[in-house]
Amino acid sequence: METFESRWERYRGLVEEGLEHFLPSEDEYPQSLYSAMRYAVFTGGKRLRPVLTLATAEAFGSDPKLLLPQAVAIELIHTFTLVHDDLPDIDDDDFRRGKPTVHKVFGNAIAILTGDALFALAFKVALAGSLSDSLKVRLLREINNALCYRGVIEGQVADIESLSKEPTYEDMLFIHTHKTGKLIEASVVIGAIGAGAKEEEVADMRRYAKNIGLAFQIMDDILDAVGDESKVGKRLRKDFNKASAVRILGLEGARREMNRLVDEAIGTVDRVLGKRGAFLKSMAEFIRSRTY
Amino acid sequence: METFESRWERYRGLVEEGLEHFLPSEDEYPQSLYSAMRYAVFTGGKRLRPVLTLATAEAFGSDPKLLLPQAVAIELIHTFTLVHDDLPDIDDDDFRRGKPTVHKVFGNAIAILTGDALFALAFKVALAGSLSDSLKVRLLREINNALCYRGVIEGQVADIESLSKEPTYEDMLFIHTHKTGKLIEASVVIGAIGAGAKEEEVADMRRYAKNIGLAFQIMDDILDAVGDESKVGKRLRKDFNKASAVRILGLEGARREMNRLVDEAIGTVDRVLGKRGAFLKSMAEFIRSRTY
Numbered sequence: 001m002e003t004f005e006s007r008w009e010r011y012r013g014l015v016e017e018g019l020e021h022f023l024p025s026e027d028e029y030p031q032s033l034y035s036a037m038r039y040a041v042f043t044g045g046k047r048l049r050p051v052l053t054l055a056t057a058e059a060f061g062s063d064p065k066l067l068l069p070q071a072v073a074i075e076l077i078h079t080f081t082l083v084h085d086d087l088p089d090i091d092d093d094d095f096r097r098g099k100p101t102v103h104k105v106f107g108n109a110i111a112i113l114t115g116d117a118l119f120a121l122a123f124k125v126a127l128a129g130s131l132s133d134s135l136k137v138r139l140l141r142e143i144n145n146a147l148c149y150r151g152v153i154e155g156q157v158a159d160i161e162s163l164s165k166e167p168t169y170e171d172m173l174f175i176h177t178h179k180t181g182k183l184i185e186a187s188v189v190i191g192a193i194g195a196g197a198k199e200e201e202v203a204d205m206r207r208y209a210k211n212i213g214l215a216f217q218i219m220d221d222i223l224d225a226v227g228d229e230s231k232v233g234k235r236l237r238k239d240f241n242k243a244s245a246v247r248i249l250g251l252e253g254a255r256r257e258m259n260r261l262v263d264e265a266i267g268t269v270d271r272v273l274g275k276r277g278a279f280l281k282s283m284a285e286f287i288r289s290r291t292y
Numbered sequence: 293m294e295t296f297e298s299r300w301e302r303y304r305g306l307v308e309e310g311l312e313h314f315l316p317s318e319d320e321y322p323q324s325l326y327s328a329m330r331y332a333v334f335t336g337g338k339r340l341r342p343v344l345t346l347a348t349a350e351a352f353g354s355d356p357k358l359l360l361p362q363a364v365a366i367e368l369i370h371t372f373t374l375v376h377d378d379l380p381d382i383d384d385d386d387f388r389r390g391k392p393t394v395h396k397v398f399g400n401a402i403a404i405l406t407g408d409a410l411f412a413l414a415f416k417v418a419l420a421g422s423l424s425d426s427l428k429v430r431l432l433r434e435i436n437n438a439l440c441y442r443g444v445i446e447g448q449v450a451d452i453e454s455l456s457k458e459p460t461y462e463d464m465l466f467i468h469t470h471k472t473g474k475l476i477e478a479s480v481v482i483g484a485i486g487a488g489a490k491e492e493e494v495a496d497m498r499r500y501a502k503n504i505g506l507a508f509q510i511m512d513d514i515l516d517a518v519g520d521e522s523k524v525g526k527r528l529r530k531d532f533n534k535a536s537a538v539r540i541l542g543l544e545g546a547r548r549e550m551n552r553l554v555d556e557a558i559g560t561v562d563r564v565l566g567k568r569g570a571f572l573k574s575m576a577e578f579i580r581s582r583t584y
Contacts, residue, residue, distance in 0.1 A: 024441055029466075030449040084408060089381075089400035108381035109452055112404065113445055116376060119408070120440035123415055127433055133426040140432075141419055148412035149316055153405055157322040160401055174321075 004282040011051040014064065018050075018072040022125045036106040036114040037121070040083050041076070043097045048216075049187040050075045052283065056191025056205060059276045066131065067194045070139050073126035074187050077143065080118035081152055081183075083111055090160070098233035131194065139190045146186035155179025159242060167243035173214075175243050180220070181213030204272045208280065211265035216287050218258040221245040223291070231292040262288045296574040303343040306356065310342075310364040314417045328398040328406040329413070332375050333368070335389045340508075341479040342367045344575065348483025348497060351568045359486045361421035362431050366479050368414035369435065373444055373475075375407040382452070390525035423486065431482045438478035447471025451534060459535035465506075467535050472512070473505030496564045500572065503557035508579050510550040513537040515583070523584040554580045 002010070019041055026035045050071035054064035064071075086093040086101040087108060094104055103111035126140050147153060155178025162171050188209035192202045221244040229236045245254040265284045269277035294302070311333055318327045342363035346356035356363075378385040378393040379400060386396055395403035418432050439445060447470025454463050480501035484494045513536040521528045537546040557576040561569035 030446055030453060032453065033446060033449045080408075084404055087404065089404060110449065112376055112379065112381060113449055115408070116372075116411070117440045117445045119411060120436060120443070120445060123432070124436045124440065127429055127436070133429045137419055137425045137428055140415070144412060144416045144419070148409045148416065151412070153409045153412060154322055154325060157325045157402065157405055160405075161322060161324065 004279060004286070007055070007279055008051060011054045011064065012047045014054060014068055015047045015050045015071060015075060018068045019075065022069075022072055022076075022121065022128070032106060032110055033114060033117060036102055036110050037117055039105060040079050040102045040114055040118065043099060045097060047075060049078050049183060052184065052187040052209070052280075053191040053194075055279045055283070056188050057195040059273050059280060060192055060195035060197045060201070062195030066129070067191060069125050069127075069129035070131075070143070070190050070194065071187075073122040073143060074183065074190070076118050076122035076125060077147065077152075078183055080115045080122065081156070083115040083118065085156060087111060090156070093235060095234050135194065139194060142190050142193065143186050146182040150178065151182045152179055155182070162243040167248065169248050172243040172245055172248050176214055176217040176245070177210065180217040181210060184213035184216065185209040201272055204268055208265045208268045208272075208284075211261040211268070212284050212287055215258045215261040215265070215284070218245040218254050218261070219287060219290060221247075222251065222254055222258070225251060227291065233292065258288060296571060296578070299347070299571055300343060303346040303356065304339045306346060306360055307339045307342045307363060307367060310360045311367065314361075314364055314368075314413065314420070324398060324402055325406060325409060328394055328402050329409055331397060332371050332394050332406055332410065335391060337389060339367060341370050341475060344476065344479040344501070344572075345483040345486075347571045347575070348480050349487040351565050351572060352484055352487035352489045352493070354487030358421070358423065359483060361417050361419075362423075362435070362482050362486065363479075365414040365418035365435060366475065366482070368410050368417060369439065369444075370475055372407045372410035372414065373448070375403055375410065377448060379403060382448070385527060387526050427486065431486060434482050434485065435478050438474040442470065443474045444471055447474070454535040459540065461540055464535040464537055464540050468506055468509040468537070469502065472509040473502060476505035476508065477501040493564055496560055500557045500560045500564075500576075503553040503560070504576050504579055507550045507553040507557070507576070510537040510546050510553070511579055511582060513539075514543065514546055514550070517543060519583065525584065550580065 023038055023041060024034045026038055028034055053067055053071035053074060057067045058064045082096060083102045085091050086096060087103055093101055095101060102114055106114065123140070126143060127136055131139070145151060155175050158171065159175045159179055162175060185206060188205050189202060192205040197205065223232055224236050224238065224244065225246040227236055245257065249257060262284045266281045269280045273280065315330055315333060316326045318330055320326055345359055345363035345366060349359045350356045374388060375394045377383050378388060379395055385393055387393060394406055398406065415432070418435060419428055423431070437443060447467050450463065451467045451471055454467060477498060480497050481494060484497040489497065515524055516528050516530065516536065517538040519528055537549065541549060554576045558573045561572045561576070565572065
């Protein structure tokens with residue numbers, strides 16, 4: 001029987017193959033760019049976002065492989081945002097998943113351009129595959145909405161601005177739902193739309209995704225406050241001066257809010273997908289219990 | 293009668309309207325991001341690239357307004373590349389079109405994120421408008437090909453790398469045809485495809501665009517060497533340590549090469565479009581004679 005872990009591994013295997021397929025070889029010119037792109041992408045990450053896409057598609061009865069280009073595009077976009085966020089001018093992080101960040105290895109100029117190139121590649125990849133052009137346009141619009149005009153980038157800007165003030169609960173909510181939440185939302189929603197889910201089902205899956213996205217980021221804040229740096233693989237105790245849920249709600253308040261979100265997410269999937277939603281329910285439980 | 297200048301103004305007016313329509317208002321949150329996006333975009337630029345799109349579309353019998361979203365997308369992408377290239381970590385330029393660059397006004401972090409946001413917005417805009425989804429996908433693929441995997445970003449990386457060696461003619465050609473040429477090529481080609489030009493016509497227009505793109509960048513090198521800083525609006529005499537056509541071919545050699553490219557471009561348009569190509573031929577002449 002396929003366990004939660006073995007199913008995650010199956011999806012992750014597809015994602016790794018897809019990334020390998022779409023990323024330029026580092027033998028090609030200019031090597032520094034392609035080496036940096038591959039360095040940024042192949043870090044042994046969990047691939048949470050594309051796994052959500054493939055799992056959602058399969059839950060709605062689709063062959064997950066049909067959505068692989070779009071899932072890979074989501075992971076490339078996620079990686080691009082990490083490369084730029086880690087830059088000295090933004091979050092100034094030296095480690096990511098236990099390895100030196102791209103700018104530490106390749107320099108700031110190449111890191112900026114590597115982010116740009118991963119972003120461009122994401123849109124190229126999102127246009128690949130065998131879906132109809134209309135479906136591609138619809139999914140691309142959904143992915144793009146995650147980015148700008150109330151998206152990940154606005155969340156990052158609000159995060160930077162929160163450093164110069166006493167952040168409120170509303171600031172924290174805006175930052176978390178945009179910086180982290182929007183791309184997780186798109187990951188789930190494109191899986192549902194791509195598999196032909198009905199409009200109400202798509203709306204329900206959007207609600208599920210919003211809940212787990214916010215829960216994921218609150219857990220990030222909890223791990224930042226009480227986690228083990230060697231497990232998490234990045235510098236901790238650094239977000240406490242930002243709009244951290246732990247700063248604003250306290251450790252117990254943050255845990256309570258996270259549990260509420262996870263319970264609601266599980267309830268939604270249970271109602272929409274029943275048994276077919278087993279993996280997505282386990283994913284919500286994973287977010288609640290993760291230590292890295 | 294419509295002169296070259298008044299026709300350019302007509303196209304430019306459409307582009308300005310399109311940009312105004314698609315850019316978020318700076319009253320919205322987060323203001324710093326939207327202010328910086330608007331600051332980067334509304335600089336009184338010539339709008340060469342989107343003007344080429346609209347002019348090519350009209351030359352092939354289309355209403356240029358049909359291609360306006362895609363033309364605006366090209367200008368947003370061009371602006372994004374300028375904002376990132378000007379950063380201290382890359383070209384470190386303080387002035388652009390006679391005004392302080394985005395990072396000088398808004399800081400490096402906001403400048404990086406402004407470039408990202410303009411890039412994201414470009415893809416959103418390219419999906420707008422009334423063209424069919426299939427045509428949108430085809431044009432988006434063409435725009436995207438200009439960027440990565442042998443595109444603008446590779447040209448910029450090669451440009452940075454050329455600083456640490458004695459650049460050859462081949463280096464110069466790679467940098468110029470990618471960093472500058474690719475987006476000019478896409479501008480023309482999407483105009484032709486969008487207007488329903490035949491495959492051979494598209495191929496001819498691609499040749500025209502490649503020629504004027506390279507000629508444009510050689511003229512940039514000539515202006516960098518002998519131009520008037522107050523007219524050009526940016527710091528000059530700075531590219532001579534790079535893969536400049538003037539450095540590699542000499543001033544006269546660069547002029548000769550530029551003239552050859554412009555003559556060939558005019559010949560191509562003349563053959564394909566005859567009188568309908570008047571504006572595009574004048575554009576090639578403009579590139580030859582510009583002083584800013």
